Amino acid sequence: MNAYTGVVEPGQRADVRQLQDLTIAKFAVSAMKNNCYLLRCRKTKEQLLIDAADESDRILTEVTNPNHGGGPLKTVVTTHRHWDHVRALQTVVDATGAASMAHREDAGHIPVVTKRLDEGDIVTVGHCRLSVIHLVGHTPGSIALRYDDPAGHSHLFTGDSLFPGGLGKTTNPRDFQTLFRDVTTKLFDAADDDTWVYPGHGNDTTLGAERPQLPLWKKRGW
Template sequence: MTYSGAVKVGGPADVHELQDLIITKIAVGPMENNSYLLRCRATDEQLLIDAADEARTLLGMIGDDGLASVVTTHRHPDHWQALAEVVAATGARTYAGRYDAEGIPVPTDVLVDDGDVLRVGRVELTARHLVGHTPGSIALVYDDPHGHPHVFTGDCLFPGGVGNTHRDPKAFASLIHDVETKLFDVLPDETWIYPGHGNDTTLGAERPHLPEWHARGW
């Protein structure tokens, strides 16, 4: 079946099958967060992006093959409600942005900086530090050698705009700058965006709207 990225809380996961990587997206409540399970085809190693909530649902998705690591995209509580339980059940290593780790109540094993490479089996993900939604938000870029890039943006980029900066002009200026220079300026239009909430998008779909985002200031 064709991957759409359209998932609902209580509904089934959607699976994006790439040549080297399988991406499973599921929505969990009560804030309708997206969690993403990445599985290396060569090794079957698994990495979870945002243990947001509903630990039982996430553990069911992880299954019996175990979990090597959990990446928390940022410090906001709706993105780590299930983290402690998932880590306790799987022994997974925890990753978070260096400047957000202090706001996450589960100890972070690896502090992530801009440009750091994280691995799930033989697959490499590059971390991009995007400042504005929180001080230490990170996105993960998978530059698929067999196709276009895929980016897990947390709450920094959605269909229709960047993440919430609470009407703070400095925070917005910082976030739009980082999203433009580290994503839009260096990645092609075909780049697939997997956000922390809601439907997926592509850089090409969002690029024409950058001037209006600047003009409105959010």
């Protein structure tokens, strides 16, 4: 298997990363190039999907792909309420019976939510645990999920709150200031430079690659 790069395009095969206890499959869907992340516990084979963005048939195919799927899809976590991240959610939940989770501040704007999340909650996929980090600004209920690999570094699934080169879009200076504060204190101040970042669109990055740019982001206000 080729080394994981995190570079994916709609219609192309998933890029797969094998950790000690967790498999991460990243694939892109739709003209919006949304990233979907399918996580599988390597012990129990249970699966968790981050953002059922679009193309439900593609998502369900990845769930059953024996190379990185094949177990039951137990949970779908939505990183935030924007329409491009939830278009396949109802269909995927109906087809699999998976629980649908989102932060309570965004839950009312999402097609189906069976559990409302808060800061510090733990979401499990088999024996693997991911912590919920509430990041206010892109939307009121945006979240990131953090997985600490016992055999390596941390992994952050940041939705549209943090990308290579900057924060997610905000609509006014106050929202930017709030998002900048949350990303700085809850992500950059709380995790090491080798922490891998998986955003809602585009290529991956690391906290170390982005950390030197924080003063620039603060100065420019986006």
